[in-house]
Amino acid sequence: MCGGGLAGFCAAVASARQGARTCLVQDRPVFGGNSSSEVRVTPHGAAAFHVYAKETGIISELLIEERARNHETVFENGWTNSVWDMTMYDMAQRTENLTFYLNTTILDVRMANARKIASVVGYVANAELELELLADVFIDCTGDGIVADRAGCEWRMGSEGRAEFDEPHAPLEASGDVMGNSIHFKTKDMGYPAPFTAPDWAAKLDNPDFFYKQGRNPNDVRGGYWWIEIGVPWHTIYENEDIRHELTRYVLGVWDWIKNKDPKTKELAANHAIDWIGQVPGKRESRRIMGHYLMTEHDPLNKTVFEDEIAYGGWFLDLHTPGGLLAPTSEHASAEGYNETSSYMVKSYCGPYGVPLRSTIAKDVDNLLMAGRNISVTHAALGTVRVMGTTAIVGQAVGTAAAVALRKGLALADVPSEAIRDVQQTLLRDGCFLLNTTNEDELDLARSAQVIASSQAACYGGEVRADLLAAGQLGPQDDALNQRKGQWIAISEGVLNRVSVCLTNRSGSPQTVKATILPVDHIWDYRTEEQPLLATTELQVMPGDYQWIDWEVQLSERDGLKAGIYIRLDLHANPHLVWHCADGIVPGQTCAYEMGQGKMRRDWNGPTRSFRVEPSQNAYPPEHVINGVTRPYRFTNLWRSDPRESLPQWLELSWEELKLIRQIEISFPGSLLWEYRGYAPFYRDPQCPKDYRIEAFVGGAWKQLLEIRGNYQRHCRHALEQPVHTDKLRVVIDATNGDQSAAIYEIRCYS
Helix, strand or coil, X not given: CECCEHHHHHHHHHHHHCCCCEEEECCCCCCEHHHCCCCCCCCCCHHHCCCCCCCCCHHHHHHHXXXXXXXXXXXXXXXXXXXXXXXXXXXXXXXXXXXXXXXXXXXXXXXXXXXXXXXXXXXXXXXXXXXXEECCCEEXXXXXXXXXXXXXXXXXXXXXXXXXXXXXXXXXXXXXXCCCEEXXXXXXXXXXXXXXXXCCCCCCCCCHHHHHCCCCCCCCCCECCCCCEEXXXXXXXXXXXXXXXXXXXXXXXXXXXXXXXXCCCCCCCCCEEEEEECCCCEECCCCEECECCCECCHHHHHCCCCCCEEEEECCCCCCCCCCHHHCCCCCHHHHCCCCCCCHHHHHHCCCCEEEEHHHHEECCCCCEEECCCCCCECHHHHHHHCCHHHHHHHHHHHHHHHHHHHHHCCCHHHHHHHCHHHHHHHHHHCCCCCCCCCCCCCCCHHHHCEEEECCCCCEEEECCCHHHHHHCCCCCCCCEECCCEEEEEEECCCEEEEEEEEEEECCCCCEEEEEEEEEECCCCCCECCCCCCCEEEEEEECCEEEEEEEEEEEEEHHHCCCCCEEEEEEECCEEEEEXXXXXXXXXXXXXXXXXXXXXXXXXXXXXXXXEEEEEEECCCCHXXXXXXXXXXXXXXXXXXXXXXXXXXXXXXXXXXXXXXXEEEEEECCCCCCCCHHHCCCCCCCCCCEEEEEEEEEECCEEEEEEEECCCCCCEEEEEEEEEEEEEEEEEEEEEECCXXXXXXXEEEEEC
């Protein structure tokens, strides 16, 4: 495993956990690559744009652990500290079958023949030690594709022209243009004036248009500016050191502008001092290694369904302007002021979409895989797949695929056709999520069980905050209906008699608003056109605050309403009206707004809009824990106890005959709704069970098998010291990390 960024690290841990003897080689003293404390790029992924789309698996374990351990806020780029490095180092130390070499640079590749790598040669810095590492399978996670290049693989670097694949984001003519590198800085509020004098060699920046009219807004004096970026005319591989020096000059020049020259920021920055400046550039793009499938921009935009899907993405098509600080304007969305409804943002919003295994298998070398930003994609497609949340889960999938190939004695090229089900089912068991695959593991005894629970929550809707209602004030996410807004509602019964929404009309005159109800395929079905309507009406809203408006819809299965699906309640634009948010998140019930061209996008951070339904919907039944899906998707997929009943609460599996059980695996809720930086220091998700017990019915009585205290991880595996023969098993949740309800997404049992 060459390269210890998030892709390489997750690949190494995954292959080792699957029993393959694994060696991880990293050229820096810490793991994490761009996410490490040396570079400090905040890991982003699909959850930045899609509710409940947080990447899970190994990356989720790491990020949950880091937030639980770390005292410091993750504000943005530049704010990563050594707690993150040590979280990764700790996992590496605790992973069986994994050895690693830090500070070790890959110098050469030795071939067994024209299509097979025999070994890689590395040099350990400061140790005067040269290593030759032999393996059956190699994975290139170096970012620059060093191993693939030395092995003679075909690769691309630069931008494809529009004519080659007809990609909407491709330039008319092909070129060598790539996205640039960045270094970041962090400041500290000293509490007293902190002067700064830039050295003579720092960049001289005196034109406010460079910042405010070209998409480089110094909007926060704490740092975090991704737009301190330079690439062309320098080569992002061979001239990386020249780029580093130029970036250092510009960091100092940018801070000099903020601190000493800009009338908008001088007073804000008066007490701030430079606390850290990176000296390892974070790289966005260089070589892309050609695999058995080349992903183009059309795949994420059209959500291509791949038979060999092994991961997913959901970041927008984020293609930075070649040249960065040296270009006339910054990255396109930034240059538009991040207007979320501009034509550029509409055409760039994509996902969640699948990533195929074939794009990670080198076509020219038989025992080489890739993970990270060097996989087989076009320049345009790289704009979305390059972010670290996505590369991490691709890495876990590639490490898993390598282990499966070795275990089955398969050529890597044959895995997508002959063993893809094994790879996909292993990924699901290891806590990952796939868009088009559910748990079908024949060895999972829970799938054949009957499931009951001590109680289950019903969904009545989402009420508004009492304090805001009493004061007649708008909440922080209450905004006018300037665009069409939609609320996803889980329907369990196939009957909906009445739906209500809470609106404010401050226009001084009666208003009407068009309301529609339509079925949706899942919580990321953002279509507003070509959708069959279940019902439509005009709601009348008199002047006044916080009015519950009822709609007698009287829908049933004869009208096309089905049980076990989401519907979306849409209120169309009327800027005189405010649709209030609910008091907290109702699990699995989220909202979006229309951005244009028949497409919606997540509203704010995915709150629940106020609504009431009659009858209430049994959206959280216990049988969800064996339906094979571990997050809200086509339905809520969650068992949740009745919040009106106190803890402990339990969920029970039963079989018609005795089962031998040695291992129990549970997926709890938590840390799915937002991306990583949305969580506070020392964070433990309130929904996640903290204290729980697992019991088996043995000899006519319940026997405690194990007891867990202080949990905050969402994916927990428990190997029993002694296997148990039982026909009943239950999980008893004594306490959560704050939520009133006990909740579980999935239980698996193995013998």
